[in-house]
């Protein structure tokens with residue numbers, strides 16, 4: 001007999017779980033609260049869908065926190081190379097950009113999502129949109145959904161939850177599953193912003209002049225627990241602080257420092273292509289009648305925004321000696337005071353404690369209930385690491401559920417043979 005699998009959540013993790021389990025011959029019903037699937041995935045494609053990254057696999061794996069096999073093993077099994085081959089099997093060619101990031105040739109998510117949903121339908125996956133999962137019934141034997149037609153009870157032989165984090169909640173993943181699972185005794189680390197902007201107490205004049213200005217050709221670093229985290233990228237000055245790739249990449253250590261100390265220091269190298277010594281020598285040349293701003297512009301090609309930042313940090317007390325000025329151009333300290341809200345973050349940190357899960361991502365306390373994607377307690381910077389882990393853990397959960405159902409089926413068939421009955425006995429609910 002065919003066992004049924006209910007997958008809740010139609011983002012990249014749930015879709016990959018559905019593809020894997022249905023390819024293994026399992027009957028899959030996929031539920032999502034929204035009218036259409038993959039809304040965050042589509043948003044991710046708006047700025048260029050960064051599917052994965054082409055750096056060596058062990059370097060790639062080192063980007064995840066915590067560095068546990070529970071995330072590393074799925075990614076090893078469904079590596080960036082395999083993800084590219086998978087996208088190509090859907091008719092989506094990919095390329096490696098100059099930063100080693102992997103993108104679809106068209107950069108967008110929509111063509112990939114369309115081809116993917118077509119494949120799922122061809123594999124027999126039944127999609128139920130506008131079905132919001134609201135918990136288990138009192139007997140714990142049914143999944144409860146609210147639908148436009150009213151409440152619905154669903155029984156399944158196994159379940160995969162792929163409910164995402166809590167950023168951009170209007171796209172579907174609002175983190176409300178945290179209460180539903182903690183009520184079941186599952187340990188969940190509260191969701192909070194990751195890959196998000198950080199707040200800086202800018203002076204009014206500074207923000208009036210520079211809000212929205214990109215800070216290009218810079219590097220940033222932060223020291224946390226004896227380790228220096230560095231990134232060369234860009235960011236943007238915003239009303240409340242700083243946003244963009246450079247900040248997202250350092251979000252993990254910055255967040256941890258703020259949680260521990262109430263603030264963190266982001267050190268900016270405003271001239272990463274110039275050595276300290278070269279800057280010092282340039283600054284030691286006579287300034288003549290030039291203002292300091294024009295002197296720095298002339299000798300170091302320092303942009304207005306970089307000059308503005310120097311003034312913002314030092315106000316009227318700008319270091320005067322070439323040595324001290326060079327030092328600060330290479331390591332300008334910016335105090336960040338808080339993370340920006342989760343509703344605009346790229347991703348969420350926190351989620352289901354990894355200790356709760358077996359290696360095929362089944363909840364140890366709830367046999368038959370699997371979880372995958374951003375709702376698990378791992379974190380990574382932008383660069384394709386997020387989607388890679390969502391796809392890879394979705395695949396692991398799909399394979400795990402298929403294997404679990406087949407084992408269950410085999411044991412039931414053994415039972416029914418022993419009872420010489422045409423009808424197998426009712427299945428025990430996984431819940």
Ligand SMILES: Cc1cc2nc3c(=O)[nH]c(=O)nc-3n(C[C@H](O)[C@H](O)[C@H](O)COP(=O)(O)OP(=O)(O)OC[C@H]3O[C@@H](n4cnc5c(N)ncnc54)[C@H](O)[C@@H]3O)c2cc1C
Pocket residue numbers: 008009010011012013014031032033034037038039040041043044045048049050051052131132133134162163164165167168171172173174175176177345346347372373374375383384385386387388390
């Ligand atoms: C602006 C932006 C840009 C991004 N760009 C990139 C990028 O370029 N590269 C990258 O690697 N990552 C990127 N990400 C991150 C990436 O999109 C996410 O990490 C990924 O979508 C998470 O996948 P998921 O399947 O775990 O969850 P989601 O994609 O959030 O999907 C979860 C699904 O579950 C459904 N759901 C939630 N609760 C319920 C419920 N109670 N009942 C029924 N359904 C429910 C939701 O409707 C949703 O469809 C970006 C994110 C954002 C916001």
